[in-house]
Amino acid sequence: MLGSSSALFIYLLRLGDNALMLGHRLSEWCGHAPVLEEDLALANMGLDLIGQARSFLTYAGEVEGKGRGEDALAYLREAGEYRNILLVELPRGDFAFTMVRQLLYAGLTQRLFEALAASRDSALSGIAAKGARELAYHVRHAAEWTIRLGDGTEESHRRTQLALDELWPYTGEMLEIDEVEHTLIEQHIAVDPAHVRPGWEQTLGEVIRQATLQLPNQSWMQSGGRVGRHTEHLGHILSELQYLQRTYPDAKW
Amino acid sequence: MTETSWPLWEVFIRTRNGGSHRHVGSLHAVDATMALHHARDAYARRGEGVSIWVVPSAAITASDPGDRDLLFEPAASKIYRHPTFYEVPDDVGHM
Numbered sequence: 001m002l003g004s005s006s007a008l009f010i011y012l013l014r015l016g017d018n019a020l021m022l023g024h025r026l027s028e029w030c031g032h033a034p035v036l037e038e039d040l041a042l043a044n045m046g047l048d049l050i051g052q053a054r055s056f057l058t059y060a061g062e063v064e065g066k067g068r069g070e071d072a073l074a075y076l077r078e079a080g081e082y083r084n085i086l087l088v089e090l091p092r093g094d095f096a097f098t099m100v101r102q103l104l105y106a107g108l109t110q111r112l113f114e115a116l117a118a119s120r121d122s123a124l125s126g127i128a129a130k131g132a133r134e135l136a137y138h139v140r141h142a143a144e145w146t147i148r149l150g151d152g153t154e155e156s157h158r159r160t161q162l163a164l165d166e167l168w169p170y171t172g173e174m175l176e177i178d179e180v181e182h183t184l185i186e187q188h189i190a191v192d193p194a195h196v197r198p199g200w201e202q203t204l205g206e207v208i209r210q211a212t213l214q215l216p217n218q219s220w221m222q223s224g225g226r227v228g229r230h231t232e233h234l235g236h237i238l239s240e241l242q243y244l245q246r247t248y249p250d251a252k253w
Numbered sequence: 254m255t256e257t258s259w260p261l262w263e264v265f266i267r268t269r270n271g272g273s274h275r276h277v278g279s280l281h282a283v284d285a286t287m288a289l290h291h292a293r294d295a296y297a298r299r300g301e302g303v304s305i306w307v308v309p310s311a312a313i314t315a316s317d318p319g320d321r322d323l324l325f326e327p328a329a330s331k332i333y334r335h336p337t338f339y340e341v342p343d344d345v346g347h348m
Binding site for chain 1: 259280281282283284286287290291293294295298
């Protein structure tokens with residue numbers, strides 16, 4: 001049986017690592033977005049996620065009680081110790097891929113965070129409530145783009161459908177639960193994503209319909225990130241994320 | 254950055270309830286909804302406002318700088334148009 005504080009530690013790593021990796025992927029657009037206006041939008045969303053990662057990882061360090069702060073957890077773990085889902089570590093792809101991923105991730109996570117705002121753990125509830133408000137804008141922005149790209153030109157439709165086809169098998173991990181969640185759900189600390197799934201599927205379906213896209217008719221799902229089995233892409237992110245901390249430990253400026 | 258033919262929009266932000274919208278800048282966007290999104294990200298991300306207007310720049314009719322004398326010069330000599338000769342009672346407060 002998993003102790004409740006080690007379960008909470010892993011749960012916080014999962015939430016925090018998702019935000020950290022997706023925030024990093026969005027930051028990669030800085031200076032590369034199709035237009036200046038979107039460059040700002042992507043950087044803003046990236047910073048929202050990095051902020052969420054900081055809160056989750058700081059709290060995770062406190063729960064663990066071994067003196068690790070946000071930096072130690074973000075920059076000094078090995079690849080196998082990261083608990084993010086595979087969806088968020090995939091390379092940024094083209095603009096359609098980035099927007100569809102944001103729609104898929106933020107759509108479910110916003111609802112999850114709204115539910116977590118009622119968590120019995122007041123620190124977790126505070127972080128989730130703030131994050132839900134930020135993610136609500138991500139959902140709206142990504143949905144508007146998905147609709148315009150899907151229902152746009154032949155080329156934009158093709159790329160957006162391709163992105164959805166590629167990303168869909170990575171969405172299953174957002175709905176998984178294991179011993180960690182079970183332990184915490186029992187104590188009214190965590191939330192079962194199954195509760196927010198119907199609402200998510202409904203709003204997602206509406207966006208997909210307006211975008212004239214097709215949800216892939218496929219049930220097999222990728223898995224592994226939540227228990228530390230990652231794609232080869234994570235190592236590449238970490239080499240960039242961790243370079244400074246590893247080369248100049250505790251660097252300050 | 255690629256060349257873009259997206260329409261230009263003018264952005265107006267109201268900084269607080271009761272104030273008026275002020276022009277803060279312009280941006281490119283595919284349509285009105287996206288113009289609001291971009292305005293929020295470009296001009297209101299530091300808590301600058303409580304309300305945003307976006308207006309297609311093409312919808313604005315501007316005066317011709319060459320008409321400056323014709324339009325504005327005659328007003329310069331008519332100080333009686335400034336209501337500066339009235340005593341405002343203290344009870345009225347700030348007008």
